[in-house]
Amino acid sequence: MSKFYCGFVAIVGQTNAGKSTLINQLIKEKVAIVSPKPQTSRNNTLGIFNDENSQIIFIDTPGHHKISNKIDEYMYQNIGQASTDADVLLFVIDGKKPLLEQYEVLNNKYKKHNKPKILVVNKIDDTTFERLYPQLDILTKNSEIKEILPLSALRGTNCDILISNIKEVLPAYDYKMQFYPTEQFTDKSEKFLCAEIIREKALYLYDEEIPHGLAVVINSFVENEKLTKISADIICEKESHKKILLGQNGDKIKKLSSTSRIEIEKLLGKKVYLEIFVKVRDSWRLNENLLKDLGYQIQE
Numbered sequence: 001m002s003k004f005y006c007g008f009v010a011i012v013g014q015t016n017a018g019k020s021t022l023i024n025q026l027i028k029e030k031v032a033i034v035s036p037k038p039q040t041s042r043n044n045t046l047g048i049f050n051d052e053n054s055q056i057i058f059i060d061t062p063g064h065h066k067i068s069n070k071i072d073e074y075m076y077q078n079i080g081q082a083s084t085d086a087d088v089l090l091f092v093i094d095g096k097k098p099l100l101e102q103y104e105v106l107n108n109k110y111k112k113h114n115k116p117k118i119l120v121v122n123k124i125d126d127t128t129f130e131r132l133y134p135q136l137d138i139l140t141k142n143s144e145i146k147e148i149l150p151l152s153a154l155r156g157t158n159c160d161i162l163i164s165n166i167k168e169v170l171p172a173y174d175y176k177m178q179f180y181p182t183e184q185f186t187d188k189s190e191k192f193l194c195a196e197i198i199r200e201k202a203l204y205l206y207d208e209e210i211p212h213g214l215a216v217v218i219n220s221f222v223e224n225e226k227l228t229k230i231s232a233d234i235i236c237e238k239e240s241h242k243k244i245l246l247g248q249n250g251d252k253i254k255k256l257s258s259t260s261r262i263e264i265e266k267l268l269g270k271k272v273y274l275e276i277f278v279k280v281r282d283s284w285r286l287n288e289n290l291l292k293d294l295g296y297q298i299q300e
């Protein structure tokens, strides 16, 4: 038998670089939510890719950003865990921003990890060759990285080359080695994905700092043959935020509920009845106990 490639690839980079878009594109399933706002992803999420000679387990991680509260600490713990566990580090940088600076931040951070590193320059669909080429030239001359791949996570451009490049550095076996069954594409439950969909829609629907202070908890998830009934709480940090979340005559929360329901129905493949309640937990992002209740447990 020819070789079989199997291992873990941590996708790391600045917030908003397109890591979650990339994992969704690579495994052709939506496992991670995406938004134009920074700090969208909070947890590590697995996206499991399978083909005839590999199982590649991608770990989407929260983006690098400034630490200002307990949830940021939680997010950094997730990044640390993923980069330690992984066989390969996949650096994702934004092709619309200066490349070398972004690479240097990541290179300094992950210097201690003596494992293969691949660098992806994302969003090439939204820049020009004239802008990108001189930057790529500087990057190639100044980086220690062997593999630099310009790519568009949104369009899927060069994603097949990325898979081939990863296989070249993954552990290789003489037999079929899998950590997960072929039909499994993520480690997250449907319930978790539903909560994330609601958080994603809120990131689009609300402005300013409100979306970053939100958490979503699914209180009940009851499935029968034709319908799934879901009851969720959306947790915010202040009474004034609750008013904004509800909107006039509850119009905003209705909109949140209907846009979330449409996507959840796609995920579950059946009709959904969704109710969302708004609750206030004062400054929950600063409180470790509340964080734990909301599913963000900081390890000792």
Ligand SMILES: Nc1nc2c(ncn2[C@@H]2O[C@H](COP(=O)(O)OP(=O)(O)OP(=O)(O)O)[C@@H](O)[C@H]2O)c(=O)[nH]1
Pocket: 014, 015, 016, 017, 018, 019, 020, 021, 022, 033, 034, 035, 036, 037, 038, 039, 040, 041, 042, 061, 062, 063, 064, 122, 123, 124, 125, 126, 151, 152, 153, 154, 155
């Ligand atoms: N034009 C273009 N936009 C992209 C591409 N990849 C991602 N984006 C956009 O960039 C924004 C951020 O994408 P995400 O996938 O959420 O970025 P992230 O790195 O996961 O961000 P965090 O979770 O905050 O760390 C979204 O608006 C995406 O649509 C791409 O290849 N081309």
Ligand SMILES: [Mg+2]
Pocket: 019, 020, 021, 032, 033, 034, 040, 041, 060, 061, 062, 063
């Ligand atoms: Mg993300």
